[in-house]
Amino acid sequence: xxxxxxxxxxxxxxxxxxxxxxxxxxxxxxxxxxxxxxxxxxxxxxxxxxxxxxxxxxxxxxxxxxxxxxxxxxxxxxxxxxxxxxxxxxxxxxxxxxxxxxxxxxxxxxxxxxxxxxxxxxxxxxxxxxxxxxxxxxxxxxxxxxxxxxxxxxxxxxxxxxxxxxxxxxxxxxxxxxxxxxxxxxxxxxxxxxxxxxxxxxxxxxxxxxxxxxxxxxxxxxxxxxxxxxxxxxxxxxxxxxxxxxxxxxxxxxxxxxxxxxxxxxxxxxxxxxxxxxxxx
Ligand SMILES: Nc1ncnc2c1ncn2[C@@H]1O[C@H](COP(=O)(O)OP(=O)(O)OP(=O)(O)O)[C@@H](O)[C@H]1O
Ligand SMILES: [Mg+2]
Numbered sequence: 001x002x003x004x005x006x007x008x009x010x011x012x013x014x015x016x017x018x019x020x021x022x023x024x025x026x027x028x029x030x031x032x033x034x035x036x037x038x039x040x041x042x043x044x045x046x047x048x049x050x051x052x053x054x055x056x057x058x059x060x061x062x063x064x065x066x067x068x069x070x071x072x073x074x075x076x077x078x079x080x081x082x083x084x085x086x087x088x089x090x091x092x093x094x095x096x097x098x099x100x101x102x103x104x105x106x107x108x109x110x111x112x113x114x115x116x117x118x119x120x121x122x123x124x125x126x127x128x129x130x131x132x133x134x135x136x137x138x139x140x141x142x143x144x145x146x147x148x149x150x151x152x153x154x155x156x157x158x159x160x161x162x163x164x165x166x167x168x169x170x171x172x173x174x175x176x177x178x179x180x181x182x183x184x185x186x187x188x189x190x191x192x193x194x195x196x197x198x199x200x201x202x203x204x205x206x207x208x209x210x211x212x213x214x215x216x217x218x219x220x221x222x223x224x225x226x227x228x229x230x231x232x233x234x235x236x237x238x239x240x241x242x243x244x245x246x247x248x249x250x251x252x253x254x255x256x257x258x259x260x261x262x263x264x265x266x267x268x269x270x271x272x273x274x275x276x277x278x279x280x281x
Contacts, residue, residue, distance in 0.1 A: 037246070039101070040065035040198065040230045041086060043256070046095030048081065055081055056092065057254030063232050063247070065100075068224050070241045071234045073251030074275070079234035080125065082251065083200045086232060087120050088113045118146055121191035121199040121229070125206070129175040129187055136171035139190045146194060161189045164226065165219055181212035185219065192223065199223075201233040205240060213237065217244055238279045250275060 041063040048056040055078050063069045063086070071079045084090040085097060088105055097105040108116060122128070129138045136158060143154045162168070165185040175183060184204055191199055204220065205213045217240045224231050235241055241248060242261050249258045252271045264272060265280055 037064040037067060039063070040099065041232075042096070042098045042101070043082075043085075044096045044098070046085070046092040046097065048078075048085075048090075048092045054254060059095070059251075059254070059256045061249045061256040061258040063230060063249075065230050066224070066228050067230065067246035068221070068244050069230070069232045069247045069249065070245040071232065071249045071251060072236070072238070072241060072275070075236075077251035078254070079251055080202055082249075082256075083122075083124075083202055083232060083234055086198065087122050087200050088116050118194060119196055119198065121194065121196035123184075123187045123191040123199070123201040123204060125202045129183065129190065131175055133174075134171065135167075135173050135175060135178065135186050138175065138186065139193055142190065142193050157193065158189075161192050164192070164223060165189045179212075180207050181215055184208070184216050188219070188223070192227070192229075195227075197229060199229045199231045201231065203234055203236065205235060205237045213240060220244065238276065239281060242281045 039062045043062070044060045046056050046059040047054075048059075059078075059082070071082060073079050081090065085092060085105075088108065091106055095106070099105065103116075105116070129135070130141075133141070139158050139161065140154050143149055143157060147154075149157065162170070165188050167182065167185050167189060170178065170182065170186065175186065178186060188201070188204070191201070201220070204216055208216060220231065220233070221244050223229065233245075242265070245261050247258065247260060248264050249256050250264070250272060252275060257269065257272060259267070267273070
């Protein structure tokens with residue numbers, strides 16, 4: 001099976017033998033960082049169709065543990081589809097999705113899929129908050145369903161997660177009473193409440209004004225730094241991607257191109273150039 005299509009800076013510095021050396025000639029070189037970061041999820045040779053439309057021809061890429069991984073790509077390129085596969089909500093027809101080199105997602109049975117999903121936080125398009133429930137109850141719900149905590153313990157956990165996404169005095173409000181940015185934060189709080197080790201965020205910045213986008217971005221960076229969670233974020237926003245991503249995956253023509261931001265900044269791959277069309281910082 002083919003390895004992932006990694007965008008490489010020139011010259012390649014990913015040789016095994018380089019890893020033990022002081023990185024004197026390559027300060028900040030993303031390709032070196034990639035070689036060192038542990039892979040959390042490895043996708044290899046994934047093929048997937050919807051009806052007779054081929055969505056993924058041959059997708060191979062890695063997502064790095066405890067890092068911010070951003071998936072970019074045009075509308076309909078398969079970002080949401082890839083997130084759904086990582087969440088075990090969709091299964092590819094062919095190929096492998098492997099966690100920590102050990103757990104093969106494509107082979108899980110239903111009970112195992114349910115157990116796996118409990119360890120994955122999902123913040124999908126549309127927010128996924130239940131409209132008829134208060135913000136507090138929305139965030140408490142996964143704990144009520146999946147833990148044996150008392151109401152007092154649940155209260156402590158919910159307020160702790162509200163603090164980490166900087167939400168205050170929202171307990172009794174309905175989702176419709178929140179601003180767009182607050183709704184994103186409430187959805188993030190809900191995705192984080194079971195302390196997932198993988199957090200999937202679909203378009204966390206959509207519909208936000210530039211100032212609110214920066215607030216939500218800073219919060220995601222802060223959560224990544226303080227909580228030790230592998231984040232996979234599907235986004236359309238190029239500037240924030242280059243500010244926050246440790247690793248990037250570009251979906252194009254049914255394939256994935258991946259690498260660090262520095263490598264993407266310098267890439268002369270025509271598919272990369274066509275996607276960014278001069279928008280790279
Ligand atoms: N439920 C579905 N049934 C049939 N086709 C689907 C379904 N969901 C997605 N598709 C198709 O799969 C392809 C990938 O869709 P996907 O939603 O993953 O793209 P995306 O990159 O997330 O797009 P966007 O940036 O607009 O959110 C598209 O061609 C889409 O039409
Ligand atoms: Mg999408």
